[in-house]
Amino acid sequence: MNLVLGCLAILAVLVAAGWGFRFVGRMSGRALFKDMELATAFGWMLLVFLAMGGVWLFFFVPAAVFFRWAVQGFIVFAIMAFLFRLLGRNVGPNGTRRLFRQMPLTASFGILIIIIYAVLAIFAGVIAPHGQEEVFARVNVLPGGDVAMGGDPAFPLGTDQIGRDLLSRLIYGAQNTVGIAFATTVIAFLLGGTLGFLAATIGGWLDQLLSRMVDVLMAIPSLIFALLLMTIASAWAGSQQQLLTLYMILIIAVIDSTRVYRLARAVGGNIVVMDYIEAAKLRGEGMVYLIFKEILPNATSPLLAEFGLRFCFVFLTIASLSFLGVGIQPPLADWGTMVRDLSQFINFAAFSPLTAALPLMAAGAIALLTVAVNFVVDWMLHRSSGLKE
Amino acid sequence: MTQLLKIRGLKIEGRSDETWTQIVNGIDLELDRGEVLGLIGESGAGKSTVGLAAMGFTRDGCRISAGTVEFDGIELVNAPAATKRALLGKRIAYVAQSAAASFNPAHRIIDQHTEGPTQHGVMDKGESEADGIELYRKLRLPNPDEIGFRYPHQVSGGQLQRAMTAMAMSCRPDLIIFDEPTTALDVTTQIEVLASIRDIVKQFDTAAIYITHDLAVVAQMADRIKVLLKGDEVEEADTRTMLSAPTQAYTKSLWAVRSFQRPLKPDIPNDTVPVVSVRGVTAGYGSVMVLHDVSFDMHAGRTVAVVGESGSGKSTVARCITGLLPPKKGAIEFNGKAMPLDYRRRTKDQLRQVQMIYQMADTALNPRKTIGEIIGRPVEFYLGFKGAKKRARVEELLHLIELEPKIYVDRLPSELSGGQKQRIGIARALAAEPQFIICDEVTSALDQLVAEGILKLLARLQDELGLTYMFITHDLATVRAIADEVVVMKDGRVVEQGGKDRMFAPPHHPYTDLLLSSVPEMDPDWLTNLLAERGVDNIGDAAVDKM
Numbered sequence: 001m002n003l004v005l006g007c008l009a010i011l012a013v014l015v016a017a018g019w020g021f022r023f024v025g026r027m028s029g030r031a032l033f034k035d036m037e038l039a040t041a042f043g044w045m046l047l048v049f050l051a052m053g054g055v056w057l058f059f060f061v062p063a064a065v066f067f068r069w070a071v072q073g074f075i076v077f078a079i080m081a082f083l084f085r086l087l088g089r090n091v092g093p094n095g096t097r098r099l100f101r102q103m104p105l106t107a108s109f110g111i112l113i114i115i116i117y118a119v120l121a122i123f124a125g126v127i128a129p130h131g132q133e134e135v136f137a138r139v140n141v142l143p144g145g146d147v148a149m150g151g152d153p154a155f156p157l158g159t160d161q162i163g164r165d166l167l168s169r170l171i172y173g174a175q176n177t178v179g180i181a182f183a184t185t186v187i188a189f190l191l192g193g194t195l196g197f198l199a200a201t202i203g204g205w206l207d208q209l210l211s212r213m214v215d216v217l218m219a220i221p222s223l224i225f226a227l228l229l230m231t232i233a234s235a236w237a238g239s240q241q242q243l244l245t246l247y248m249i250l251i252i253a254v255i256d257s258t259r260v261y262r263l264a265r266a267v268g269g270n271i272v273v274m275d276y277i278e279a280a281k282l283r284g285e286g287m288v289y290l291i292f293k294e295i296l297p298n299a300t301s302p303l304l305a306e307f308g309l310r311f312c313f314v315f316l317t318i319a320s321l322s323f324l325g326v327g328i329q330p331p332l333a334d335w336g337t338m339v340r341d342l343s344q345f346i347n348f349a350a351f352s353p354l355t356a357a358l359p360l361m362a363a364g365a366i367a368l369l370t371v372a373v374n375f376v377v378d379w380m381l382h383r384s385s386g387l388k389e
Numbered sequence: 390m391t392q393l394l395k396i397r398g399l400k401i402e403g404r405s406d407e408t409w410t411q412i413v414n415g416i417d418l419e420l421d422r423g424e425v426l427g428l429i430g431e432s433g434a435g436k437s438t439v440g441l442a443a444m445g446f447t448r449d450g451c452r453i454s455a456g457t458v459e460f461d462g463i464e465l466v467n468a469p470a471a472t473k474r475a476l477l478g479k480r481i482a483y484v485a486q487s488a489a490a491s492f493n494p495a496h497r498i499i500d501q502h503t504e505g506p507t508q509h510g511v512m513d514k515g516e517s518e519a520d521g522i523e524l525y526r527k528l529r530l531p532n533p534d535e536i537g538f539r540y541p542h543q544v545s546g547g548q549l550q551r552a553m554t555a556m557a558m559s560c561r562p563d564l565i566i567f568d569e570p571t572t573a574l575d576v577t578t579q580i581e582v583l584a585s586i587r588d589i590v591k592q593f594d595t596a597a598i599y600i601t602h603d604l605a606v607v608a609q610m611a612d613r614i615k616v617l618l619k620g621d622e623v624e625e626a627d628t629r630t631m632l633s634a635p636t637q638a639y640t641k642s643l644w645a646v647r648s649f650q651r652p653l654k655p656d657i658p659n660d661t662v663p664v665v666s667v668r669g670v671t672a673g674y675g676s677v678m679v680l681h682d683v684s685f686d687m688h689a690g691r692t693v694a695v696v697g698e699s700g701s702g703k704s705t706v707a708r709c710i711t712g713l714l715p716p717k718k719g720a721i722e723f724n725g726k727a728m729p730l731d732y733r734r735r736t737k738d739q740l741r742q743v744q745m746i747y748q749m750a751d752t753a754l755n756p757r758k759t760i761g762e763i764i765g766r767p768v769e770f771y772l773g774f775k776g777a778k779k780r781a782r783v784e785e786l787l788h789l790i791e792l793e794p795k796i797y798v799d800r801l802p803s804e805l806s807g808g809q810k811q812r813i814g815i816a817r818a819l820a821a822e823p824q825f826i827i828c829d830e831v832t833s834a835l836d837q838l839v840a841e842g843i844l845k846l847l848a849r850l851q852d853e854l855g856l857t858y859m860f861i862t863h864d865l866a867t868v869r870a871i872a873d874e875v876v877v878m879k880d881g882r883v884v885e886q887g888g889k890d891r892m893f894a895p896p897h898h899p900y901t902d903l904l905l906s907s908v909p910e911m912d913p914d915w916l917t918n919l920l921a922e923r924g925v926d927n928i929g930d931a932a933v934d935k936m
Contacts, residue, residue: 035470275753279817282711282732283770284740297757 110375196264308377427611499537605909
């Protein structure tokens with residue numbers, strides 16, 4: 001009851017503050033306040049209230065460790081992105097300088113993160129202090145490297161249940177998870193994109209056949225379908241782990257290509273009715289020229305947006321499959337598996353925040369890349385199509 | 390008496406690439422009650438922007454940077470939104486260019502009609518419906534009692550435009566802004582809309598701003614005319630003075646556009662083989678036949694204009710000739726030899742000989758390719774030119790269409806104006822070195838001055854290269870300017886055909902007569918006279934059965 005009353009009181013205060021804010025604003029005579037709705041003013045006040053709450057949480061609540069980390073991380077990343085953009089604006093050839101000059105902060109953040117991930121993935125063997133499969137004698141070393149607390153400076157993030165260095169596995173995870181997801185998405189786009197454009201251009205029975213096949217595939221819940229196929233595939237692959245990974249790439253690629261097909265067909269359908277396609281047909285151009293030279297350049301914007309999104313979905317599917325134990329197989333390091341293996345550490349949040357953060361680091365690695373890729377794709381879309389908002 | 394609308398020193402800026410550029414440079418405008426002002430100019434002259442600003446409104450990305458807009462003593466530029474809300478729709482109404490795009494397709498017309506009066510509390514829903522039906526009757530819409538209960542897609546474009554005028558009238562506003570209300574309509578439909586708009590504006594003594602690029606239309610509608618050019622006022626005068634004695638050079642050039650005409654060519658000897666002949670073509674989509682036994686010939690170096698309203702099948706003939714729509718019956722002959730009906734069966738050389746220029750240059754040019762690529766492709770594809778030879782040919786073609794190669798060859802279509810885009814379309818057709826070019830309404834999307842430039846270019850190219858044109862159009866002024874022979878089509882049949890001199894001289898087929906008499910003339914009394922001649926009551930009927 002008190003809680004409800006408290007909320008109502010806060011609400012009333014905010015509304016009153018909003019009204020006062022608008023009133024003062026109107027006295028100052030700025031155009032912004034002239035047509036401001038009360039709801040808008042209330043929104044501003046709510047924002048201020050929440051910001052104040054955040055500041056209070058940050059400075060005066062010792063238990064809010066994770067919140068503090070999140071805020072610090074946000075600020076650090078923002079500064080890094082800003083510096084990166086500043087660097088890009090002043091170093092390098094004229095073309096990239098111009099690119100960086102028009103770039104929003106979100107995009108430079110995304111590019112920075114993608115570069116970091118790429119470097120980590122490519123040079124994992126050099127950067128990681130240990131091998132991903134190396135097993136050490138000390139198991140369950142706590143993170144932090146503080147000997148008194150049960151840590152070990154040789155393993156900054158500690159070791160897992162069978163004594164593998166977690167920092168190294170986190171770095172190798174970039175190689176495996178991102179690499180496999182990227183390969184899968186590219187295959188899905190090649191397959192779905194080509195078939196979708198073909199269906200849009202030729203139409204008729206081919207369109208019907210392909211579309212109905214895609215409908216059937218899409219009717220089955222994708223994760224369960226992938227699980228089912230992976231079970232079959234693991235029987236085929238037997239003990240050959242690499243073969244199983246290959247099967248996984250193909251299975252996820254095919255399942256995801258149905259979504260790409262849908263998009264490519266819809267976008268292609270809008271483009272083939274244009275007069276310039278008719279002109280090209282009347283010129284006597286072949287199918288390959290039509291698809292790759294006339295249609296594809298006009299479909300890049302939506303396909304690019306889909307690529308960013310699809311990449312993230314594939315990434316998450318692989319992580320989920322690994323989490324369920326049928327994806328990337330040990331001893332290969334992978335973030336999905338790490339989240340599963342380390343998940344019980346989250347119970348230690350009250351005693352040792354750093355330990356509890358271990359599964360969050362793997363999950364955060366996934367989340368960060370997802371956000372980064374989408375920032376970059378949004379920006380590319382904005383640039384290529386003049387997309388507003 | 391105070392003036393209804395008074396605009397002083399209006400300046401409007403538009404935002405592009407993060408900078409503000411001025412698009413209207415200080416316009417003054419005054420309007421009395423019950424007066425109709427015509428605003429004319431080319432696209433980009435700022436006439437729509439000024440029209441919207443009269444409501445105190447600007448499009449997204451525009452702002453009023455200076456000046457005042459005073460409506461009946463109320464300052465609108467800095468008025469709070471609540472003040473504007475009370476005025477707009479009730480005392481100031483707006484009729485947009487495309488009624489089809491302005492109606493919500495998910496609601497019935499009458500429901501959209503009653504929205505304004507009920508929102509403003511002028512009438513309740515029942516009263517407003519009854520009033521709407523009364524307005525439909527006044528605007529001479531067919532079946533006024535029930536037409537409002539249809540959805541927008543169930544009525545024709547001209548009727549929708551009148552329904553929108555009724556909607557603007559629903560609160561009996563003091564001022565209506567008409568933004569090119571008849572531009573998208575056929576000549577015969579246009580007359581009906583013009584007549585009903587003019588009547589109802591007079592009847593309710595409403596003031597109006599009539600925005601258009603068509604001088605002949607504005608001559609019928611407006612009491613006064615103001616000419617705009619690139620955001621500046623050129624001149625203003627009452628309609629009769631403006632038409633008889635324009636003072637500015639620009640206005641004179643606008644007036645002179647319609648005078649372009651080509652000399653008559655000698656008769657064709659009887660035994661010459663036509664370049665393209667359409668023989669007894671019957672064609673359609675699915676089981677519905679659009680063309681019925683259409684036959685006509687096109688001779689070398691001549692321009693054949695195919696004329697008719699939308700739906701008369703003139704574009705379908707073009708699709709049959711190009712082979713996109715193989716006819717059910719009949720033949721297409723090229724230089725006396727039958728061509729395969731389906732374009733997929735035609736040889737590369739046969740495809741090369743028949744080229745097409747499209748109405749909408751926007752959709753006819755691939756937006757992702759540079760001008761050089763667009764024109765270069767047919768050069769490479771048909772003639773096998775590569776590298777420097779291809780580039781030289783592309784530059785030659787650009788010279789031919791009067792565009793400077795150095796500037797334009799690497800541009801994208803979006804960086805060109807409408808007229809320039811249409812020129813690129815012509816260059817692409819020429820690149821194939823064809824004998825025969827189909828021009829499908831190539832000038833109807835362009836301003837008059839620009840359109841005239843395109844027509845002159847086409848005429849010059851014909852004289853230089855001996856091309857044969859099939860010119861599809863609904864605009865008889867264009868026909869008069871460029872055609873040698875005319876084919877009049879209606880409901881998929883050829884109604885009349887022959888040399889231009891014969892076609893423009895009586896006696897005509899009744900349909901040709903209707904088409905010819907519907908072309909607006911620069912005489913301000915033309916509409917009044919025409920209506921008197923036809924008998925006003927027949928106008929509405931003509932809409933129902935279109936003769």
